[in-house]
Amino acid sequence: MIGKVSAAKDPELPGFRIVSHDIHRPLPEIVVRDTGDRMAILDEISREAATLNAIARHREELAAMYPSCRFLPHKILDSRVVVGMQVEGRTIFAEAPTFWEAYGKLRQRVFRKLP
Numbered sequence: 001m002i003g004k005v006s007a008a009k010d011p012e013l014p015g016f017r018i019v020s021h022d023i024h025r026p027l028p029e030i031v032v033r034d035t036g037d038r039m040a041i042l043d044e045i046s047r048e049a050a051t052l053n054a055i056a057r058h059r060e061e062l063a064a065m066y067p068s069c070r071f072l073p074h075k076i077l078d079s080r081v082v083v084g085m086q087v088e089g090r091t092i093f094a095e096a097p098t099f100w101e102a103y104g105k106l107r108q109r110v111f112r113k114l115p
Helices: 038-065 099-113
Strands: 005-010 015-020 030-033 070-076 081-087 090-096
Touching: 015 038, 030 038, 038 099, 081 099, 090 099
Parallel strands: none
Antiparallel strands: 005 015, 015 030, 070 081, 081 090
């Protein structure tokens, strides 16, 4: 599901930034703070990777149902994120506290608004 993945120590953040994408667009970045506890860092990366997999799955299900759809770049607001897609001449957005919740809402909205 997930395409290219790159990880780097972030000089501005005491931790790691992991960037990945699927065939549609970049996925949300994973940022993991370096606590010094290697096992805790690996656990956090595993949890975040599972979340990205769920997001990629939501997008893949939507793309399978609407092959001409196009996912829009996500936006991070103060305490929420916005995701969206264009399909059949319509633009549909969803907003939530987390990317996983926002893509879940987007999926529900698309199913309600389109055949």
